[in-house]
Amino acid sequence: MSRDGVDDIVRAAEDLAQRLPQPLSPLATLAFNYAWTWSPGGSDLFRSIDPARFGRTRQNPVRLLQEVPAATLARLAQDREFVERAETLAAGLRTELDRPADLERSSGDGPVAFFCAEFGVHSSLPIYAGGLGVLAGDLLKEASDRALPMVGVGLMYTQGYFHQRLDRHGWQHEYWVETDAERLPAALVTREDGTPLTITVPIRGRDVLVQVWRVDVGRVPLFLLDTELPGNGIIERWITARLYIGDRSTRLSQYALLGVGGVRALRAMGIEPSVIHLNEGHAAFAPLALAGDEVAAGHDPQEALAAARERTVFTTHTPVPAGNETFEAKEVLETLGDLARSLDPDTIVGLGRSGPDDLNGIGMTTLGLRLSRSANGVSRRHGEVARRMWRPLFGGAAEEEVPIEHITNGVHLPSWMAPPMRELLDRHLGNGWERRAPDAAVWEAAERIPDEEVWAVRNEMRSDLVDYLRRKTALDLLGRGAAEDDVREAFEEFDPHALTVGFARRVATYKRLYLLTYDSDRALRILMGPPPVQLFLAGKAHPRDEEAKGVLQNLFGLGRTARVASRVAYLEDYDIAMAARLVGGCDVWVNLPRRPLEASGTSGMKAALNGGLNLSVLDGWWAEAYDGVNGWAVDGSESQDPSEQDGADSTAFYDLLEREVLPLFYDRDETGIPRGWVRRVKTSLRTAGSTFTTARTLGEYVERVYRPPTVVSAP
Numbered sequence: 001m002s003r004d005g006v007d008d009i010v011r012a013a014e015d016l017a018q019r020l021p022q023p024l025s026p027l028a029t030l031a032f033n034y035a036w037t038w039s040p041g042g043s044d045l046f047r048s049i050d051p052a053r054f055g056r057t058r059q060n061p062v063r064l065l066q067e068v069p070a071a072t073l074a075r076l077a078q079d080r081e082f083v084e085r086a087e088t089l090a091a092g093l094r095t096e097l098d099r100p101a102d103l104e105r106s107s108g109d110g111p112v113a114f115f116c117a118e119f120g121v122h123s124s125l126p127i128y129a130g131g132l133g134v135l136a137g138d139l140l141k142e143a144s145d146r147a148l149p150m151v152g153v154g155l156m157y158t159q160g161y162f163h164q165r166l167d168r169h170g171w172q173h174e175y176w177v178e179t180d181a182e183r184l185p186a187a188l189v190t191r192e193d194g195t196p197l198t199i200t201v202p203i204r205g206r207d208v209l210v211q212v213w214r215v216d217v218g219r220v221p222l223f224l225l226d227t228e229l230p231g232n233g234i235i236e237r238w239i240t241a242r243l244y245i246g247d248r249s250t251r252l253s254q255y256a257l258l259g260v261g262g263v264r265a266l267r268a269m270g271i272e273p274s275v276i277h278l279n280e281g282h283a284a285f286a287p288l289a290l291a292g293d294e295v296a297a298g299h300d301p302q303e304a305l306a307a308a309r310e311r312t313v314f315t316t317h318t319p320v321p322a323g324n325e326t327f328e329a330k331e332v333l334e335t336l337g338d339l340a341r342s343l344d345p346d347t348i349v350g351l352g353r354s355g356p357d358d359l360n361g362i363g364m365t366t367l368g369l370r371l372s373r374s375a376n377g378v379s380r381r382h383g384e385v386a387r388r389m390w391r392p393l394f395g396g397a398a399e400e401e402v403p404i405e406h407i408t409n410g411v412h413l414p415s416w417m418a419p420p421m422r423e424l425l426d427r428h429l430g431n432g433w434e435r436r437a438p439d440a441a442v443w444e445a446a447e448r449i450p451d452e453e454v455w456a457v458r459n460e461m462r463s464d465l466v467d468y469l470r471r472k473t474a475l476d477l478l479g480r481g482a483a484e485d486d487v488r489e490a491f492e493e494f495d496p497h498a499l500t501v502g503f504a505r506r507v508a509t510y511k512r513l514y515l516l517t518y519d520s521d522r523a524l525r526i527l528m529g530p531p532p533v534q535l536f537l538a539g540k541a542h543p544r545d546e547e548a549k550g551v552l553q554n555l556f557g558l559g560r561t562a563r564v565a566s567r568v569a570y571l572e573d574y575d576i577a578m579a580a581r582l583v584g585g586c587d588v589w590v591n592l593p594r595r596p597l598e599a600s601g602t603s604g605m606k607a608a609l610n611g612g613l614n615l616s617v618l619d620g621w622w623a624e625a626y627d628g629v630n631g632w633a634v635d636g637s638e639s640q641d642p643s644e645q646d647g648a649d650s651t652a653f654y655d656l657l658e659r660e661v662l663p664l665f666y667d668r669d670e671t672g673i674p675r676g677w678v679r680r681v682k683t684s685l686r687t688a689g690s691t692f693t694t695a696r697t698l699g700e701y702v703e704r705v706y707r708p709p710t711v712v713s714a715p
């Protein structure tokens with residue numbers, strides 16, 4: 001019997017099936033594997049059971065099936081067509097799970113264990129904050145698609161990340177929502193005797209009891225550690241309460257739990273990973289735990305650390321020095337306790353500091369870099385920045401010799417391409433085009449799709465988005481206690497034919513959302529038209545970042561300027577489900593980071609996969625994607641003076657919008673088609689589809705990072 005929880009998922013699905021009429025039992029199997037989220041027809045199947053309830057449960061199919069009235073189930077059991085759809089999808093899932101693993105291209109004996117503090121798999125599993133988590137989720141899905149042996153390791157946060165509410169003045173307030181893990185598509189991993197598997201992780205001198213949830217993401221299990229157990233004290237139970245919790249010492253406990261607990265949990269389940277992939281520094285204690293086990297078995301600490309390093313690979317995502325967290329050495333040593341003592345505290349302190357004079361303490365990224373056999377940034381430009389930034393760690397090596405490479409991020413195409421676009425390409429690109437997407441020939445066929453069809457799909461998607469914007473705006477207004485007339489007016493707002501510009505991302509200072517209104521007169525003039533333009537904004541500010549909250553409030557105010565109120569909206573509580581809506585129907589996706597602080601960015605790739613065009617500063621992924629036709633670049637003078645740079649970039653942005661974007665969008669031929677625009681859409685699709693997907697990204701990890709090193713480097 002396997003100990004990795006695979007049977008526990010089967011049992012949970014069987015329990016759920018008990019509640020369903022027999023013909024509907026395939027639904028229970030489907031509900032316990034997130035593969036439905038990217039299988040064509042999966043969302044439609046569950047939504048059609050009870051659309052309102054599906055929405056209310058954040059599209060959680062387990063809760064949906066637990067809560068849906070018996071009469072509905074009885075009716076569906078009689079519906080041949082519905083039952084057949086469920087059976088077909090369940091058969092597809094079975095085939096997928098039974099496919100042999102691709103061992104040839106994998107990393108060796110065991111799976112890759114992918115460690116991350118957050119995973120953005122789906123809106124019903126709220127254990128992510130933003131880009132890092134969504135990337136992690138996308139990579140698990142891609143590993144499943146290519147039958148690569150991989151397991152994910154993370155934490156089950158009972159309250160997840162904060163939700164955002166904006167008051168009438170546009171000020172952000174935060175609140176947290178409890179998730180009942182029992183009602184998720186997840187199962188506690190149990191022992192042979194049926195009791196939950198628990199491990200203990202020593203944190204700050206206490207043995208913290210940990211249980212492990214299994215979530216199936218296609219073929220890939222995601223294991224989530226949880227301290228919410230009666231055997232733990234209230235402080236220990238709080239460790240897995242909130243993602244990126246504000247209190248630093250609790251956050252350090254989370255990192256110890258993820259790194260040390262993650263390694264122990266895998267061992268307890270009998271999983272022996274060939275490679276441990278630390279996706280960002282939060283999990284950097286994992287190689288210490290690997291080494292600690294070797295020392296406990298009688299090996300020399302230095303050799304044990306060297307062996308752990310040979311099994312560990314690291315990806316850094318943070319080009320902002322302040323984003324790379326450090327903790328006081330004393331605190332880290334206390335938190336790790338016996339593990340630190342067994343490996344020698346001085347050694348650990350040495351590994352975590354950039355040099356003997358470094359008084360900043362132990363850096364999580366520094367540890368990650370020192371304890372891994374390979375390291376990479378997440379775009380070409382970020383690779384350069386990371387080499388420059390971390391050069392001091394490598395004994396004064398020349399910048400180009402610093403051993404940090406880059407693998408540019410990508411997004412999971414089947415998860416992010418909306419159905420209308422996917423169906424269009426299905427009709428024109430031939431069977432299995434998704435798997436051939438990295439092949440340029442696929443996209444030559446896309447160039448031949450008649451402009452009329454591409455434009456019709458774009459109109460359909462914009463129209464869907466406008467419906468969503470109207471409903472969402474009305475709901476946000478109701479939540480703020482707006483007058484009924486204002487709410488009714490919200491349904492008149494937004495035009496399904498107007499150029500739709502979107503800007504949705506974390507409201508961090510370096511993302512420079514304020515550039516949109518840097519020259520507010522000019523911004524208003526453009527927004528008032530003609531020609532018609534509409535703008536939506538979304539994104540959360542960090543709860544403690546008052547400056548960012550001020551920026552957010554300013555932008556919110558723009559939407560309340562009477563003259564453009566019907567054309568601008570700030571949408572509350574950006575998340576993965578909202579992102580899917582926005583990137584689907586948006587014509588122009590804007591990104592204006594301060595160079596070079598955008599490591600990669602991925603939302604622009606999602607927009608491009610749906611036929612949206614990027615208008616972005618040449619930073620992160622866009623610096624290597626932009627080809628002069630597939631969108632627009634805010635380029636030009638680089639200044640050392642931030643406010644000078646802001647002025648230049650905002651002018652360049654308004655100029656592009658006014659002189660290039662708007663005229664091209666409204667330049668229609670006699671049949672009403674903007675030929676020039678459609679040409680750019682096709683080019684942008686080709687760029688994103690061929691290069692900026694996880695198919696390419698994971699392929700690079702497999703070839704360049706996960707493979708066992710063939711050359712043994714000199715010590």
Ligand SMILES: *Cc1c(COP(=O)(O)O)cnc(C)c1O
Binds near residue numbers: 129132579603604
């Ligand atoms: C894709 C995505 C991101 C990443 O966006 P960038 O601003 O491009 O880094 C963040 N949040 C959510 C919900 C996403 O889906």
